[in-house]
Amino acid sequence: MARPRRQDQRRAELVAAAREAVLERGMLGLRLRDVAERAGLSSGAVLYYYPTLTGLLEEVQRAAVERFCDLRSAAVAAHTDPRRRLLAMIGSGLPSGPDDELCTLLYELGTIARRDPAYAARHIDLFGRQVAIYTGILEAGAAAGAFTLAADALTIARNLVVLEDGYGLHLVQAVAPIDVATAEQTIRAYASLATGCDLGEL
Template sequence: MARPSRAHERRAELVAAARRAVVERGMLGLRLRDVADRAAMSSGSVLYYFPTLADLLREVQREAVDRFCAAREEAVAREPGPRGRLAAMIRSGLPSGPGDELCVLLYELGTVARRDAAYAAEHIRLYERQAGIYTAILEAGAATGAFALTRDAASIARNLVALEDGYGLHIVNAVPAVDAAQARRLLFACAADATGRTPEELAAPERPGGPEDRRGNP
């Protein structure tokens, strides 16, 4: 009887090893040997499953993008209304600190996007998927009267994602310019300006039930 193939399992192990290598060493100067050592495999064995290191790292990036966005979507889905969903989106988009593995991974992989079209395409997918979540929340809030948008939802959404990216990069730096709590406050202030609410209203727990007017009165 033929032995069952372990190819899928081995590929997953290599993705995990490459993920650790990127977080620990960074993309600059990363070698195939670094991944092989963490996977306890030879370099030739790694290339049996992935033709090049770049192919492996693209899979790492794809998996990281999906994992990050799925976590944000799940956080939003737990909230009963647009205001709570907007708050959940803001809270889920920033690194917790310099040691936030997933965010560090995404930032490291994003550095290659300037020179490699495949990495750039995945980086764009990350940006567009997040902007799409924000846009849907903002449009729903405007439709129900929870928000009074100061401009179109897509523009607000794109600005919020760009701010998250910028603040997040500062948070994971060796010497952070802002910490996660400061960045959240700044994002809530920006979102409040764009939705006709106060930062306190956006951050407060949202009660499930009847519709709200734009001032937050039940």
């Protein structure tokens, strides 16, 4: 039996191989063999560490969600002004384009959330964590007098995340109908209306 440290290393390698396979083939065409080939193992060896492909992909999704949320939190933490924090949050939520691996990975994994409760739960967690960051920024800005909210902070926060998701889904397409700058500008325009603060001036 493999030692614990070796097992942890092999699991990390399999998660990396699965991530690459999802990005290359997409979720709909993904097979266990695709992951095994990238890891240099047999399908049986992969199943020794992860009894099901679903379980392995859940770990890929978990890691992607954590990384995405950490990046967004770090972008916001770099500022103290609520307006700058809001702009940083908006700027960190959109993919850079079709080659944005992290956002593409999250969208690919999100396609099966409709059918699998485990994936759906993590997708809901991703949504909730982003909403919570936005809500905190909005409430702090309103308390400081920087924002005059047009609705409750939670509603505005949810709308901002949904706008990011909608535009982001278009931005990772092979041929995007809108560019990143326009998408970000549009979200900023909504945020300006919702907060009573002209973010364009910043």
